Amino acid sequence: MTYTRFERLVEGAVVAADVEAARPREERAAKAQWARPTRPEEGESDHGMRGFSVRAPFPVVAVRDAAVQRIADILAHLADPDPVDQRRVKALLVLARPDWPPS
Known part of the structure; x- marks a missing residue:
């Protein structure tokens, strides 16, 4: 398993453990858009x-x-x-x- 894949699995487990705490981070990430x-x-x-x-x-x-x-x-x-x-x-x-x- 690559490190990137491992990192994504860990991030997913953290989000699954506390969905409500992850929501504000996900909302901020969704707003971070640009083309420059x-x-x-x-x-x-x-x-x-x-x-x-x-x-x-x-x-x-x-x-x-x-x-x-x-x-x-x-x-x-x-x-x-x-x-x-x-x-x-x-x-x-x-x-x-x-x-x-x-x-």
């Missing part, structure tokens, strides 16, 4: 690259991931030679700007 660009650490260069972090309910992330993968697959079908991770980045751009690339 990442920033480089102090003094580090990002070399023109950035990240974008999303914390949202599972269905939101699952639907977004499926859409990104679908567009990446379409790009591959259209003979885009880039690896899947690069096609997924392009897919995010397509979702954000359906008019891309400009004519």
Whole structure:
């Protein structure tokens, strides 16, 4: 059993032992949602690259991931030679700007 799996089992046991005490933590966690660009650490260069972090309910992330993968697959079908991770980045751009690339 991996440590992560073990940790989740312990967390589940703690919640099951005292459901009422766990409720406020779960409510706070559910409200902690964001979608924002990442920033480089102090003094580090990002070399023109950035990240974008999303914390949202599972269905939101699952639907977004499926859409990104679908567009990446379409790009591959259209003979885009880039690896899947690069096609997924392009897919995010397509979702954000359906008019891309400009004519």
